[in-house]
Amino acid sequence: MAVPILLAITGAPWEAEVVRRTERAPGLRVVRRCVDMADVLAAAASGQARAVLIAEDLPRLTADAVAALHARRITVIALVDPAGPADGPGRIPGSEERLSRMGIERILPADVGPEDLGRAITDAVDAGPPVTTSHFAGGFVPSLGAAVETATQRYDELSGSGRLIAVWGPTGAPGRSTVAVGLATELAASGVSTLLADADVYGGTVAQMLGMLDETSGLAAAARSAGSGSLDVPTLARQARQLDPHLLVLTGLSRADRWTELRPTAIEAVWSTARSLAPCTVVDVGFCIESDEEISFDTLAPRRNGASLVTLEEADEIVVVGSADPVGLTRLIRALHDLRSVVPSATTRVVVNRVRSGSLGSSPGDAAAEALGRYAGVKPSALLPLDQAACDAALTHGRSLAEAARSSRLRKAMQQLATTVATDLLT
Structure with missing residues (x-):
C-alpha cells in the first residue's frame, strides 16, 4: 500500500x-x-x-x-x-x-x-518518528568574546555531562528565587562554573535580585534560537550574561504575559545545550505544575506550565523549597505529593526556608523536620534561617548574599547547602 x-x-x-x-x-x-x-x-x-x-x-x-x-x-x-x-x-x-x-x-x-x-x-x-516527550496539550567577568571561547572549550570537555538542578516550591513565595540565586552564586564562588536561569513564567525576579536590566530575556532568546535549530553552546553563551568568571545568567521574562515564548520543546533543547556549557545549571522554576487538562484535546495549544514541567522532568535533582510556618509546611507537604505524581522518578532535596522561633515553637527546625517526616516521609536537607536584614541588604544593592551579607547566618547556611550540592555533583 x-x-x-x-x-x-x-x-x-x-x-x-x-x-x-x-x-x-x-x-x-x-x-x-x-x-x-x-x-x-x-x-x-x-x-x-x-x-x-x-x-x-x-x-x-x-x-x-x-x-x-x-x-x-x-x-x-x-x-x-x-x-x-x-x-x-x-x-x-x-x-x-x-x-x-x-x-x-x-x-x-x-x-x-x-x-x-x-x-x-x-x-x-x-x-516511525522519534519518541518525543512533547508538552503540547495532549502530548505527553571576562569579555563576551572570552565567554564564548570558554564556552566552546567547555563543550569539548563536558560533552553534555553537565548537571541540571531545578529549584521549585509551592505557591506563597516560600523563597524559590532566593534559594536559586544563593545556590548558584555560592557554587560559582566555590569554583564550580554555573549557569543560573530564570524559567518562572509567572513572575521571574532573578534579574532584579542581581541588579541586572531585564528588557531582553536571555532565556527567551535562547528558546527562539532553539526553535529555529540554531542554538549551540557559543550561541547560548552569548545570550547569557556573565557576572563573574564562574557565573553566567539567563534572565527571565520581563512580563508574565510573554509566557508563550517559552515553548517546552525549545526549553528542553536549551537545557540540553546548557549541559555542555556549564558543569551545573540552576533553574528557578515557577510554582504551578498543573497540566491544563481542559485543553488536552488540542495538540497545538500552548501550555503555560509546559516550561516548568519539562524542566522538572529533565532535572537531575529538584530542590524543593518551603517556608517554616504552619501554612508553608502544609503547602510544602502537599507540593511534594503533587511533584511525585507529576515526576515520579524525581530526585528531591527539601529545603525549609525562613526558619525562626514563633509559630512553630521554640525549636522550629525540629518541628519542621518532624512534620515532614510524618506527613511526607522526607528529611530536610537544609534549614535556612530567617535573616531579613541580609536579604534587604542584598536586594538594596542588587548583589548576592555572598557580596552584600558575607557573614550573615543565611549566607553561611546557603554556603553549606552549596557545598553539599557540589560534593554530590563531583561524586
Missing part, C-alpha cells in the same frame, strides 16, 4: 522537479501540497498522511512544529539544496545541523532520485 505523504516545498527553486520525482517514486502517494507550516499542521490534524516532505527553508518551520508532527506519529523528511557548500549562495548556513537540532532525522538532497526517495520515505515511516 502506498504511503500517503504531504509535500511542503513551495517557493524552492527545485519545487517543480521534486514534485515530478515524488509522483514517480514507488510506494508513495501525494495527498496534498502545502504552502507553509501552518498548512502542514492543519493537514496533519486531519490524519490523512503518514509523512511530510519539507523544504529546508519552509516558512514557520520550527522545533515545536516538528514535535507536533511527531506527536501525531508523522515522519518528517527534509530536502536541502544540493548546490554549493554549506556557506555558499542560496544555502542556509549549516542546514543539516540546524534541521537535526529541530528533531528532523531524515535529511536528503533535493536532487535525490525517485527510487531512492521512495525507499528513504518508506524506511522512515516503517521506523
Whole structure:
C-alpha cells in the first residue's frame, strides 16, 4: 500500500522537479501540497498522511512544529539544496545541523532520485518518528568574546555531562528565587562554573535580585534560537550574561504575559545545550505544575506550565523549597505529593526556608523536620534561617548574599547547602 505523504516545498527553486520525482517514486502517494507550516499542521490534524516532505527553508518551520508532527506519529523528511557548500549562495548556513537540532532525522538532497526517495520515505515511516516527550496539550567577568571561547572549550570537555538542578516550591513565595540565586552564586564562588536561569513564567525576579536590566530575556532568546535549530553552546553563551568568571545568567521574562515564548520543546533543547556549557545549571522554576487538562484535546495549544514541567522532568535533582510556618509546611507537604505524581522518578532535596522561633515553637527546625517526616516521609536537607536584614541588604544593592551579607547566618547556611550540592555533583 502506498504511503500517503504531504509535500511542503513551495517557493524552492527545485519545487517543480521534486514534485515530478515524488509522483514517480514507488510506494508513495501525494495527498496534498502545502504552502507553509501552518498548512502542514492543519493537514496533519486531519490524519490523512503518514509523512511530510519539507523544504529546508519552509516558512514557520520550527522545533515545536516538528514535535507536533511527531506527536501525531508523522515522519518528517527534509530536502536541502544540493548546490554549493554549506556557506555558499542560496544555502542556509549549516542546514543539516540546524534541521537535526529541530528533531528532523531524515535529511536528503533535493536532487535525490525517485527510487531512492521512495525507499528513504518508506524506511522512515516503517521506523516511525522519534519518541518525543512533547508538552503540547495532549502530548505527553571576562569579555563576551572570552565567554564564548570558554564556552566552546567547555563543550569539548563536558560533552553534555553537565548537571541540571531545578529549584521549585509551592505557591506563597516560600523563597524559590532566593534559594536559586544563593545556590548558584555560592557554587560559582566555590569554583564550580554555573549557569543560573530564570524559567518562572509567572513572575521571574532573578534579574532584579542581581541588579541586572531585564528588557531582553536571555532565556527567551535562547528558546527562539532553539526553535529555529540554531542554538549551540557559543550561541547560548552569548545570550547569557556573565557576572563573574564562574557565573553566567539567563534572565527571565520581563512580563508574565510573554509566557508563550517559552515553548517546552525549545526549553528542553536549551537545557540540553546548557549541559555542555556549564558543569551545573540552576533553574528557578515557577510554582504551578498543573497540566491544563481542559485543553488536552488540542495538540497545538500552548501550555503555560509546559516550561516548568519539562524542566522538572529533565532535572537531575529538584530542590524543593518551603517556608517554616504552619501554612508553608502544609503547602510544602502537599507540593511534594503533587511533584511525585507529576515526576515520579524525581530526585528531591527539601529545603525549609525562613526558619525562626514563633509559630512553630521554640525549636522550629525540629518541628519542621518532624512534620515532614510524618506527613511526607522526607528529611530536610537544609534549614535556612530567617535573616531579613541580609536579604534587604542584598536586594538594596542588587548583589548576592555572598557580596552584600558575607557573614550573615543565611549566607553561611546557603554556603553549606552549596557545598553539599557540589560534593554530590563531583561524586
